[in-house]
Structure formats: C-alpha cells, structure tokens
Amino acid sequence: MILEMNNIRKHFGGLEVLKDISLGVDSGEVISIIGPSGSGKSTLLRCATFLETIDGGEIKYMGKTAAHSDENGNAVYVSPQELRAFRSYYGLVFQQFNLFPHYSILKNLTDAPIHVLGKSKDEAEATAMELLNKMGIADKATSYPYQLSGGQQQRVAIARALAMKPEILFFDEPTSALDPELTGEVLKVIRQLAEERMTMVVVTHEMPFAKAVSNRVLFMAGGVIVEQGDPKDVFDNPQEERTKQFLRTFER
Amino acid sequence: MTFSTMLSTMSAGMVKTLGIFVLTLIGSLPLGMVVALLRKSRFKVVRGIISIYISIMRGTPLMLQLLAWYFGPFYLFGLNIGNWRFPALIIGFVANYAAYFAEIYRGGIESIPVGQYEAAEVLGYTKTQTFMKIILPQVVKIIMPSVTNEVITLVKDTSLAFTLAYQEVFSLSKQISASQSSFMPFLIAGVFYFVANYVVEFLMNRVEKSMDYYK
Numbered sequence: 001m002i003l004e005m006n007n008i009r010k011h012f013g014g015l016e017v018l019k020d021i022s023l024g025v026d027s028g029e030v031i032s033i034i035g036p037s038g039s040g041k042s043t044l045l046r047c048a049t050f051l052e053t054i055d056g057g058e059i060k061y062m063g064k065t066a067a068h069s070d071e072n073g074n075a076v077y078v079s080p081q082e083l084r085a086f087r088s089y090y091g092l093v094f095q096q097f098n099l100f101p102h103y104s105i106l107k108n109l110t111d112a113p114i115h116v117l118g119k120s121k122d123e124a125e126a127t128a129m130e131l132l133n134k135m136g137i138a139d140k141a142t143s144y145p146y147q148l149s150g151g152q153q154q155r156v157a158i159a160r161a162l163a164m165k166p167e168i169l170f171f172d173e174p175t176s177a178l179d180p181e182l183t184g185e186v187l188k189v190i191r192q193l194a195e196e197r198m199t200m201v202v203v204t205h206e207m208p209f210a211k212a213v214s215n216r217v218l219f220m221a222g223g224v225i226v227e228q229g230d231p232k233d234v235f236d237n238p239q240e241e242r243t244k245q246f247l248r249t250f251e252r
Numbered sequence: 253m254t255f256s257t258m259l260s261t262m263s264a265g266m267v268k269t270l271g272i273f274v275l276t277l278i279g280s281l282p283l284g285m286v287v288a289l290l291r292k293s294r295f296k297v298v299r300g301i302i303s304i305y306i307s308i309m310r311g312t313p314l315m316l317q318l319l320a321w322y323f324g325p326f327y328l329f330g331l332n333i334g335n336w337r338f339p340a341l342i343i344g345f346v347a348n349y350a351a352y353f354a355e356i357y358r359g360g361i362e363s364i365p366v367g368q369y370e371a372a373e374v375l376g377y378t379k380t381q382t383f384m385k386i387i388l389p390q391v392v393k394i395i396m397p398s399v400t401n402e403v404i405t406l407v408k409d410t411s412l413a414f415t416l417a418y419q420e421v422f423s424l425s426k427q428i429s430a431s432q433s434s435f436m437p438f439l440i441a442g443v444f445y446f447v448a449n450y451v452v453e454f455l456m457n458r459v460e461k462s463m464d465y466y467k
Contacts, residue, residue, distance in 0.1 A: 090374075102390055
C-alpha cells in the first residue's frame, strides 16, 4: 500500500467534514473521488497532503506512520522534520495551478529537485526537459507562467509535481479552473499517466473522465464515502439512493 | 557672501542630508521586515506591542518623535549622553520609517495567495526557503511603488533634522537666508532636494523595470 488513511475525522468549527473515512491506495491504482461540493473530497486530499491536520485517525505512507490516534482518539503527528520526509512520497496538483510566477517554467520544475532533494542542476534540468516534452510544452521552458494558457499552466504544474518523483500524485479538481476547451489537454495528460501506471487520486467533476480512467470510484457526500467500487458499477448501477440522485444531476 | 561660498557651504549640508537619508534606509528597510514579521508572531503579547509601536510612530508627528528621542533620555531618566544629537536623529528616523515600511511589507506579504505557500509546502521547501525563495521576491515586486513613495518622502523629511539644530541643508538654508537677507539659499535647497529625488525616482524606476519580466 502506498497510502493508508484509516478512520479519518476532521471538523471545521462545529461542522464535521470527514466522518470516519478510510481509504487505501495500492501502487498503480487510479482512484477518482466524486461528489457534491462540500462533501469533503478536497479536505480528504488536503489531509492526505498534510495541508490540513486531522482530528483523529491514522495516515501511513509506504507503511510508515505519519499520524495516528492516541488513546483518547486524538491525532498525533510525527515531528515537523519527520513529516517533511513524507512529502517526497506524494505530489499535489492544485485547482489553481499555483505555479511560482517569478520563476521560468524550467525553474518551476528544477528548483525543488535541486534545493529540496539535492539533485544536481544538470540532472534536474534533464528530468525537467523530459517531462516538458512529455507534456508537449518543451518550447515553453524559458517562458514565464503568465505567458501560458491555463491548460498549459496546469500541465506545467503536473510536470512540477512529477519532477519530485512521487510515489503517488493527488489532483484537486485539476480542470475546474479551466475553460471547457482547455480541460481536454489536461485530462489527456492524466490519462497518459494512468496508462503508465502512475498511482493517482483525482478529485473531479469530469464524470466521463472518471469513468474511463479510474480503477475505482469513490462517491463522497456529507463527509462519508457513500459508495465505492468499479467505475462501471458505480456509474451504471449505483446502489445508494444518494449516489443515484447525484449522478442524475449530470444527465441534464 | 558670494554665491559660490553659499553653494559650497550648502553642499556640505547636503552631504549631511544624504547621510541621514542613507543611514535611515540602511536601518529602517531591514528593521521594517523584522517588525512586519513580529507583527504576525504567534505570541499575542509580541503582536500587541508591535501594533502599539506602529500606532505611535504613525499617529504622532515625526518632529515630535525626534525631539522626544533627543531630549527624552535627559528629561525622563536624567541621562546626559555626549554627542547624542546625531544618534538621536538617526534612531528617530529609523524607528519612524521602519513602522511605515513594516506596514508596506505586511500589505505585500498578505497579498501573496495562500496557494503559493501550499505549493511550496507540498514540494518540501522549509519555511525559511519558502519565505526567501518564493514569497519575498514576489513581495518586493508588489511593494516597490509604495517603497519608492516612502523613500521620496524621506528625502524631504530629512529637513526635520533642523528641529535638533543639526546642520543639514535645510537648517543651513534658513540660517544663511537670515544672516544674508537672501532668498537664494531656499532656492538652492529646493534644487538640491529636487535633484536628489529625481535620482531616487530614476533608480527606483530601474529597479521596478528589472522586475517586469513576470506578472
């Protein structure tokens, strides 16, 4: 297992956003998380990437514990230094790309490998150019983020995450900030990564994409996983009333 | 007094003016960053003290602050410090300008989207790396026009040194004008300030342009 999240609880003020959620991700799996807004999908990703701290539960990467519940059920994290080591296991692609505007595209891809992982400049640049090639934007290496379209920026963001050689890649609604005509080029790249057996967890509203690309679909609502399974089963033959109701809204 | 004597006396005063200007910037630009960061400290007491300090610096006249720094040690604590005029002057300017710069920095830091911090965090940058490599360069670009404004104001504010009878160009122009019954010293002082600020504007423009490569 690359990632294990067990009995995750999280609340914001009085609102319980995650109620006892468990999720395991095996190597090579592509998991789509769907559900209405406010269902806790993004929060789950943000907890998995330590951008939010869980109230209770357990998070493990590669069998190593990053957080666990103490005897009172409260989450205890490893030290900040140890936690930083966990960051090399995963990458996260944001809805808003969050590229560094003052760095060229190439530097966006090489700076963290050099200054966080300690790679040599040559090695980092070679990896970066390879990834840009793969994303079809090698000609943009010396450009700056503002000169790129949203779709291109998001592909750079994916490349930036991949440059860190993560075991697992998370996507938080990667196409939601894009014009409809630009979503295709980003989805195509994710599909390509899926074919290469990259382990991925994708929070998305793109139902046809989720159905076509993932091995497993999770439907979340109200802070719980209502239903999960093979995409064909979940989309074509949902068992839960809440799932049926949600999927119907996409038929219009 | 001939025009050239006047000019050379006042030039010496202008050097002192520029001295105040440069020392104030050297002190207040970095101190402002410290103040801005302390203002976001996780300790409530620190935040409270800093916000009171900024309020006082911005809420009272700089002229009054200079007098307080100069006379305060003697009247409040009975201290008689030798050669205190110039240090008091610089401390007064630095303390005041640091407060203004701190607020400019704070505005700049707060305008950086939280996504920049999150992206850096996920990539494994340390807090220091995140601030120095990702946040600060973007802050500098954003605050540059406000900093330019403040620096130009400082050139003119150095004239407040006359309250402590420090012989910079403005004090001198008043003295020479009175003794020679001439308007010329004021004209010369005006030209000096204007030229100094023209240079400041030119240099700051260059700096701003050098950061135009991204948006």
